Amino acid sequence: MSVFSHPPRVVLLDIEGTTAPVSFVHQVLFPYARAHLPAVLAEQAHEPVVRDAVQEIARLAPGVPPMEQLTRWMDEDAKVAPLKALQGLVWGLGYQRGELIASLYPDVVPELEAWSRAGLVLAVYSSGSEPAQKLIYGHTRQGDVTPLFSRFFDLRVGGKKEAQSYRNILLETGWAPEDVLFLSDVTAELDAAAEAGLQVCQIVRPEDGTLAGKHHPVAATLPDAARLFGLPGAEPHA
Ligand SMILES: CSCCC(=O)C(=O)COP(=O)(O)O
Numbered sequence: 001m002s003v004f005s006h007p008p009r010v011v012l013l014d015i016e017g018t019t020a021p022v023s024f025v026h027q028v029l030f031p032y033a034r035a036h037l038p039a040v041l042a043e044q045a046h047e048p049v050v051r052d053a054v055q056e057i058a059r060l061a062p063g064v065p066p067m068e069q070l071t072r073w074m075d076e077d078a079k080v081a082p083l084k085a086l087q088g089l090v091w092g093l094g095y096q097r098g099e100l101i102a103s104l105y106p107d108v109v110p111e112l113e114a115w116s117r118a119g120l121v122l123a124v125y126s127s128g129s130e131p132a133q134k135l136i137y138g139h140t141r142q143g144d145v146t147p148l149f150s151r152f153f154d155l156r157v158g159g160k161k162e163a164q165s166y167r168n169i170l171l172e173t174g175w176a177p178e179d180v181l182f183l184s185d186v187t188a189e190l191d192a193a194a195e196a197g198l199q200v201c202q203i204v205r206p207e208d209g210t211l212a213g214k215h216h217p218v219a220a221t222l223p224d225a226a227r228l229f230g231l232p233g234a235e236p237h238a
């Protein structure tokens, strides 16, 4: 039974650590981007995504060679738009060549399908660029699951640790804050979303070694979150 009085109508989902294993992002996606970025930057300099990213790098880090700055950001796991745009471009090539296939936690697709069937609105908010989000959900081991999602939000609405970003999402969609449940593994993101009035739940995946915070409800899987928040589930609720 739910301990919450207002069942959410919208579920906004983080990706890394919430729907996709941290190990997949850090041991497969990030190294793939690191290996292929220099060639893509050199060979596709004329592409608008590359041109815009290089311009933005020059604005953010004047005088630093683009690849040097990108390497710094990758070392820091910085969530910056030009890096995220270029990583998305590289991953696109990887999925196209059949060198990448996206891994999601096993509970994710069945649960999202159950939520979608029940009429919940599903949306993504990740630091990964919108094209990168569509790629990951478009190339999962279970096939293309992008149709489950109505909206895709990335750093263009702002950083995930800032309350204003969540307010921007509410403004853009017209969603009422209390109707939206935000799921993430990162407590600072949940703090920001809660400040904007959203309902929040931390996804603490034991296999990722995520540490549970003290201030928000915690669930180990999406079905656990469904039980906590009174959402319909793929698994019958006890
Ligand atoms: C689109 S999958 C790669 C996600 C990514 O680049 C990243 O930095 C993780 O961000 P998230 O906000 O999903 O934790």
Ligand SMILES: [Mg+2]
Pocket (backbone or CB within 6 Å): 014, 015, 016, 017, 018, 184, 185, 186
């Ligand atoms: Mg995350």
